[in-house]
Amino acid sequence: MTKLQNDIFLRACKRKNVEYTPIWIMRQAGRYLPEYRAVRKKADFLTMCKTPELAAEVTIQPVDLIGVDAAIIFSDILVIPEAMGMHLEMIESKGPRLYNAIRSINDVNNLKQVDAVKDLKYVLDAVSLTKKELNGRVPLIGFAGSPWTLMTYMVEGGGSKNFAEIKKFIYNQPKAAHLLLDKISSSVAEYLSAKIEAGADAVQIFDTWGGLLSPADFQEFSLNYIEKVISKIKRKGQPVIVFAKGVHYQLDKLAESGANVIGLDWTMELGKVRSKIGNKVAIQGNLDPTVLYGSKEKIREEAVKVLKSFGKNNGHIFNLGHGILPDVPPENAKFLVDTVKEESRRFHGKK
Amino acid sequence: MTKLQNDIFLRACKRKNVEYTPIWIMRQAGRYLPEYRAVRKKADFLTMCKTPELAAEVTIQPVDLIGVDAAIIFSDILVIPEAMGMHLEMIESKGPRLYNAIRSINDVNNLKQVDAVKDLKYVLDAVSLTKKELNGRVPLIGFAGSPWTLMTYMVEGGGSKNFAEIKKFIYNQPKAAHLLLDKISSSVAEYLSAKIEAGADAVQIFDTWGGLLSPADFQEFSLNYIEKVISKIKRKGQPVIVFAKGVHYQLDKLAESGANVIGLDWTMELGKVRSKIGNKVAIQGNLDPTVLYGSKEKIREEAVKVLKSFGKNNGHIFNLGHGILPDVPPENAKFLVDTVKEESRRFHGKK
Numbered sequence: 001m002t003k004l005q006n007d008i009f010l011r012a013c014k015r016k017n018v019e020y021t022p023i024w025i026m027r028q029a030g031r032y033l034p035e036y037r038a039v040r041k042k043a044d045f046l047t048m049c050k051t052p053e054l055a056a057e058v059t060i061q062p063v064d065l066i067g068v069d070a071a072i073i074f075s076d077i078l079v080i081p082e083a084m085g086m087h088l089e090m091i092e093s094k095g096p097r098l099y100n101a102i103r104s105i106n107d108v109n110n111l112k113q114v115d116a117v118k119d120l121k122y123v124l125d126a127v128s129l130t131k132k133e134l135n136g137r138v139p140l141i142g143f144a145g146s147p148w149t150l151m152t153y154m155v156e157g158g159g160s161k162n163f164a165e166i167k168k169f170i171y172n173q174p175k176a177a178h179l180l181l182d183k184i185s186s187s188v189a190e191y192l193s194a195k196i197e198a199g200a201d202a203v204q205i206f207d208t209w210g211g212l213l214s215p216a217d218f219q220e221f222s223l224n225y226i227e228k229v230i231s232k233i234k235r236k237g238q239p240v241i242v243f244a245k246g247v248h249y250q251l252d253k254l255a256e257s258g259a260n261v262i263g264l265d266w267t268m269e270l271g272k273v274r275s276k277i278g279n280k281v282a283i284q285g286n287l288d289p290t291v292l293y294g295s296k297e298k299i300r301e302e303a304v305k306v307l308k309s310f311g312k313n314n315g316h317i318f319n320l321g322h323g324i325l326p327d328v329p330p331e332n333a334k335f336l337v338d339t340v341k342e343e344s345r346r347f348h349g350k351k
Numbered sequence: 352m353t354k355l356q357n358d359i360f361l362r363a364c365k366r367k368n369v370e371y372t373p374i375w376i377m378r379q380a381g382r383y384l385p386e387y388r389a390v391r392k393k394a395d396f397l398t399m400c401k402t403p404e405l406a407a408e409v410t411i412q413p414v415d416l417i418g419v420d421a422a423i424i425f426s427d428i429l430v431i432p433e434a435m436g437m438h439l440e441m442i443e444s445k446g447p448r449l450y451n452a453i454r455s456i457n458d459v460n461n462l463k464q465v466d467a468v469k470d471l472k473y474v475l476d477a478v479s480l481t482k483k484e485l486n487g488r489v490p491l492i493g494f495a496g497s498p499w500t501l502m503t504y505m506v507e508g509g510g511s512k513n514f515a516e517i518k519k520f521i522y523n524q525p526k527a528a529h530l531l532l533d534k535i536s537s538s539v540a541e542y543l544s545a546k547i548e549a550g551a552d553a554v555q556i557f558d559t560w561g562g563l564l565s566p567a568d569f570q571e572f573s574l575n576y577i578e579k580v581i582s583k584i585k586r587k588g589q590p591v592i593v594f595a596k597g598v599h600y601q602l603d604k605l606a607e608s609g610a611n612v613i614g615l616d617w618t619m620e621l622g623k624v625r626s627k628i629g630n631k632v633a634i635q636g637n638l639d640p641t642v643l644y645g646s647k648e649k650i651r652e653e654a655v656k657v658l659k660s661f662g663k664n665n666g667h668i669f670n671l672g673h674g675i676l677p678d679v680p681p682e683n684a685k686f687l688v689d690t691v692k693e694e695s696r697r698f699h700g701k702k
Binding site: 162163164167168171172211213214215216217246248249266267268269288290291293294295298305321325327 | 513514515518519522523562564565566567568597599600617618619620639641642644645646649656676678
């Protein structure tokens with residue numbers, strides 16, 4: 001393996017000394033970049049995911065254009081339900097559709113276990129190719145949806161407003177729900193292990209819909225399975241990041257899930273969370289993504305607030321509190337990256 | 352005024368002794384009731400709001416059918432922007448549209464101050480008529496949107512996915528935003544005062560979109576104006592309830608806003624919040640609305656969890672953590688009301 005020239009992101013994940021606070025941006029390989037839209041013109045979203053050359057190209061774009069300290073492989077969390085046998089379509093401006101939504105224990109039994117090396121070879125090829133093309137410039141992050149978030153899509157058949165179907169499913173068919181969560185957990189663990197084997201330097205688990213649940217339900221239907229996944233990932237020191245959007249409770253338990261890094265959305269105060277969960281794990285986040293609509297002055301002001309809130313300490317990875325929005329000016333994203341690298345230096349070094 | 356036969360809701364708002372935990376349900380006058388849908392067939396949503404006889408009829412339905420301890424006047428928070436001069440339409444299955452969205456200080460200056468007695472006479476007439484028809488059976492709640500939530504609709508021109516426009520507005524035109532919030536605050540305070548004058552026994556402020564904001568922005572753009580509204584409401588002991596969905600931070604500050612009751616969504620633990628904010632205010636909430644999709648057994652189990660979480664103490668009003676969903680079986684709503692009245696008795700009385 002090529003030695004990493006910039007490993008500051010990995011050092012921060014492990015709460016080691018850094019010169020500045022590393023930064024990457026959720027959805028950094030995305031529609032706000034004209035260079036991404038140019039590739040997207042040639043191929044639809046899923047074709048991009050399934051063509052390693054295209055996936056590698058857009059994965060590397062923000063490293064070149066924005067200057068982030070880590071790349072994240074371009075893909076989608078719903079490749080797992082697809083590999084489990086569901087028919088997936090991405091409908092322009094409407095979002096994903098998973099046909100024949102899961103509604104019974106029979107449906108669950110009919111899903112197959114994912115063999116990542118066979119069923120998701122295209123992702124692993126994209127990881128290997130990206131690693132080669134990155135040539136050690138920055139680390140590469142692999143990712144997956146949490147079992148709860150994937151189950152939500154599989155039962156709803158796509159996005160949802162009220163999440164009625166998934167809630168009916170867990171309340172009225174808890175056995176089927178737990179069986180499905182178990183099945184997804186094994187697939188996710190095997191998938192993330194394969195990504196690491198293919199070269200990913202870290203992995204992130206996205207629990208996009210964890211915040212829909214009451215604290216007790218979050219424990220039962222989401223956190224338990226995140227823990228299961230983490231315990232099963234085959235890794236040699238590669239950090240695991242868990243981002244559970246809207247989950248403002250049980251952060252102490254999340255910090256004990258086996259994750260090395262907890263990602264926080266912009267409604268949390270980093271300093272308060274840090275003093276609550278202590279220095280067990282690193283923290284990633286959490287600028288309000290819409291601040292990037294503001295002036296450069298505003299972006300600097302708010303970025304410094306985030307840095308100050310975390311304070312002088314190891315273990316902070318700067319990020320937005322959710323994905324970058326598609327109509328953000330790319331120069332604002334670049335300005336944020338430059339600003340964080342510059343302003344954060346005074347929070348590191350001699351204390 | 353007719354004396355109230357059932358004032359348990361008002362006593363709980365003031366943290367006085369009660370025999371059982373009173374209960375009402377957000378959106379209790381709504382689509383899940385066949386009797387509501389029958390009225391809705393005769394008139395569109397806004398016509399219902401503007402016809403006191405129809406508004407009174409659907410307001411009283413859940414008192415008769417479900418047995419709640421308070422009625423809440425049937426209306427919509429967007430009647431205020433309409434009264435300020437915006438053109439409002441409710442588009443079937445798409446939600447509200449406010450035309451010529453506010454995007455500049457000129458737009459703000461062109462809005463008029465609401466004269467509730469003149470501009471919103473139909474709501475006040477609905478309140479008086481409902482009070483008369485309720486004939487003292489239960490108290491009547493009036494409501495309004497918070498200034499921040501109303502501004503969000505006025506700037507977005509309706510609902511939104513990413514709330515890009517409102518965030519651009521507050522970050523790039525903060526002066527215009529504060530001017531608009533001031534203007535809305537006066538209108539809301541005057542409107543709620545008029546509702547009380549017309550007979551409302553309590554009022555609730557809905558901050559539906561408070562949870563979109565970072566803690567600092569919530570303070571600046573929402574909480575400050577909620578406080579302003581509360582301080583200006585003319586009342587003689589009528590309690591004020593504030594429900595700020597998704598606001599899990601600064602609950603201590605919300606408790607000092609002048610509100611008598613804080614409404615919580617289902618991601619909060621009542622017991623934890625109570626021990627944090629002390630006994631300054633009463634707490635309303637917070638069963639996950641989707642639990643009503645479950646079996647009766649499940650509904651009882653989860654309702655008891657909520658009661659236990661609050662514990663043996665005065666100052667709890669049972670409610671859902673958000674509005675009741677349109678496809679919930681009405682018998683499940685009635686079962687919840689009966690269950691809370693029955694199960695909560697052991698949390699009151701001699702301690």
